Amino acid sequence: MKALVKTAQGPGHVELIDVLEPSCGDRDVKIEVKFTGICGTDLHVLHDTFKNYPPVILGHEFSGVIAETGAGVRDVSVGDRVAVNPSTAVTCGKCDYCRQGYYMFCSIRRGMGHGVNGAFTKYAVVRDDQVYKLPDDVSLEEAALAEPLACAVQAVEELTDIHLGDTVLLSGPGPIGTLCLLLLVAKGCKVIVAGTTQDRLRLDMAMQLGAALTVDVLQENLQEVIQRETDGRGVDVAMECAGVEASVAACLQAVKRRGRYVQVGILGKEIRLAFDTILYKQLQVVGSLAHSMQTWSRTLQLLRQRRLPLLQTVTHTIPLSQWRDGFDICEMKRGLKVLLTYDE
Known part of the structure; x- marks a missing residue:
């Protein structure tokens, strides 16, 4: 064979x-x-x-x-x-x-x-x-x-509390990110999906699958969009699904004080991170492995x-x-x- x-x-x-x-x-x-x-x-x-x-x-x-x-x-x-x-x-x-x-x-x-x-x-x-x-x-x-759905289920459902009505930033509209989107929409969350210009097809699909809005971070200011959509508070939850340093930084900046951050994407290398953001915002941070x-x-x-x-x-x-x-x-x-x- x-x-x-x-x-x-x-x-x-x-x-x-x-x-x-x-x-x-x-x-x-x-x-x-x-x-x-x-x-x-x-x-x-x-x-x-x-x-x-x-x-x-x-x-x-x-x-x-x-x-x-x-x-x-x-x-x-x-x-x-x-x-x-x-x-x-x-x-x-x-x-x-x-x-x-x-x-x-x-x-x-x-x-x-x-x-x-x-x-x-x-x-x-x-x-x-x-x-x-x-x-x-x-x-x-x-x-x-x-199997990929199981990865999304753990990230969305089992590691932290994500509630009906929460506003969630989902950064990275790949296959795992999109399955996370389906679960978040089913839970009744408002989901903002962020990607790059190369993700155009996937961002369009995210809208069809229930995202409240999408943001091309190379064409729009993501943080301005977040501030506008949350009345200046920041998102309740940020889910990083891209595994990219800039995406991690953007998610940490976008999440509100005492919010929740879920790392789903694999970076595969060391990155520079404003780690005090976790302290000063008193964030709940979890990683989701499979x-x-x-x-x-x-x-x-x-x-x-x-x-x-x-x-x-x-x-x-x-x-x-x-x-x-x-x-x-x-x-x-x-x-x-x-x-x-x-x-x-």
């Missing part, structure tokens, strides 16, 4: 090559992959700016149909449609973090798509506890968004309830053989969520 593989360390070294079909262990399930989303992490692995362990198949945001089960599997069956938590591929299961469901902080953790083989291929094998059976009315396209077991339970509830227009965030579905086009769309911000499908 074909697979998109990071073949060696260093920038590049990503190729579509032939690999052996994986086999099932006793507590494993083999999934025929139907849709896999391109994530920023995949781009980082391509450029070697995110830790990876080649040779490794990329891709971790995926859904599919169970094609085979190990002898010890009891809770799912061949033919079941499933979403997958890719982040628990390797954990110790014994440390305090694992026992409490906070697997992201396990010292030996490796996730699919960079630490172990992922889903940009035809078949993926995972443990049976990583899969979540889907209701019949949840599409496999929506299920492929379960998700937890609790998050996945909540995310599956959201999928079942079908209250979020998830499919509106999917702008492209592309054959795996055209993966370079999909990666380029993401890097150049010519779309939002791009899904790849297997083709021979």
Whole structure:
């Protein structure tokens, strides 16, 4: 079968090559992959700016149909449609973090798509506890968004109090930022989405998905807009989803005294920061790293309830053989969520 593989360390070294079909262990399930989303992490692995362990198949945001089960599997069956938590591929299961469901902080953790083989291929094998059976009315396209949706759910719902009627600045209208937007709109928040001129398509989509207004920070003065929209108070909550130094500074400046700041974007480098702003404004500051077991339970509830227009965030579905086009769309911000499908 074909697979998109990071073949060696260093920038590049990503190729579509032939690999052996994986086999099932006793507590494993083999999934025929139907849709896999391109994530920023995949781009980082391509450029070697995110830790990876080649040779490794990329891709971790995926859904599919169970094609085979190990002898010890009891809770799912061949033919079941499933979403997958890719982040628990390797954990110790014994440390305090694992026992409490906070697997992201396990010292030996490796996730699919960079630490172990992922889903940009035809078949993926995972443990049976990583899969979540889907209701019949949840599409496999929506299920492929379960993992990034879980990232947004933790950021919006679980780490700080965001209330009906709050004004929220969301800086960075990428895929995770847009999923955060859907949740904030569903909560009844007034959301101001900030981006750059390159984000024009995504800012337009944000308006269609319920943003109160959008701001191109290269064309407008963001702080003047914030002051006008909040009667001079500042926003109740700032969510930084871009992972850019200027965006961090703008969010800290925009949030009101005793407000809340959520860091969602990964900067990937040291930055200069007016740290006393946190002190003088007495801000509540939290970072949001991926998700937890609790998050996945909540995310599956959201999928079942079908209250979020998830499919509106999917702008492209592309054959795996055209993966370079999909990666380029993401890097150049010519779309939002791009899904790849297997083709021979």
